[in-house]
Ligand SMILES: Nc1ncnc2c1ncn2[C@@H]1O[C@H](COP(=O)(O)OP(=O)(O)O)[C@@H](O)[C@H]1O
């Protein structure tokens with residue numbers, strides 16, 4: 001009998017009780033992409049599709065203990081960070097990354113929930129800038145997060161190419177400034193990689209069910225890196241995966257607010273993830 005062992009990935013992120021974003025979206029993405037997901041919970045949010053009611057942040061030592069328990073036992077091939085709600089947690093993660101314990105590190109600098117709730121304070125932003133971003137393989141901010149991290153305002157704050165270039169040149173990481181919240185008929189993710197800019201544009205889908213799209217994208221990049229894909233290949237494949245999950249979940253109704261994505265094509269089982277959907 002052959003033994004088939006999947007690549008192992010680790011998500012260091014917050015729990016979303018509503019299941020749409022955070023650790024829950026990461027695990028669903030990992031399962032859909034056939035990698036084995038492990039977790040270190042950074043914060044417990046009481047959240048649903050309409051908003052965040054309460055956040056309980058775990059102490060940095062509790063996050064470190066979870067990460068080390070996983071690393072001491074399992075062959076982790078890639079790591080993703082999501083909501084890091086405390087500067088001490090960013091420092092702790094950066095310390096482990098600097099010690100080369102966190103391979104293929106994908107940093108999704110979660111700052112604001114799609115419902116508008118602030119999930120990271122100013123000192124967390126400063127810690128990302130000072131300690132963590134330059135240790136990442138890939139950083140995946142949306143436009144608003146990229147503008148905060150790059151510390152720019154005005155027209156530049158809405159220009160994905162300018163933001164990707166600033167952050168790429170400052171950190172050396174591959175930077176993907178995602179464009180889910182920009183306007184227009186196309187949805188573009190702008191990638192800075194080794195000094196070059198690439199624009200990955202797809203039709204913008206007419207869906208309100210976008211809760212967890214950023215988490216899903218970054219988790220899919222992590223899964224790609226764990227399976228041996230190159231950085232650009234992993235970013236391209238992640239864009240295709242999140243697009244299919246958004247399209248498949250565009251018509252289901254889960255919750256009164258922005259609903260989750262359909263990672264498995266559950267809403268239309270006859271065709272699976274990737275059915276023809278409505279474009280905006
Ligand atoms: N309406 C949409 N149509 C097509 N793609 C989308 C849409 N909304 C988000 N995406 C894609 O989802 C991914 C996450 O982007 P974004 O929504 O900017 O992240 P976040 O959830 O962190 O704000 C990106 O690949 C982006 O292009």
Ligand SMILES: Cc1ncc(COP(=O)(O)O)c(N)n1
Nearest residue numbers: 014021022113114211212213
């Ligand atoms: C625990 C947790 N982590 C991340 C997000 C951001 O996800 P989104 O921007 O898609 O709402 C969230 N709402 N909750």
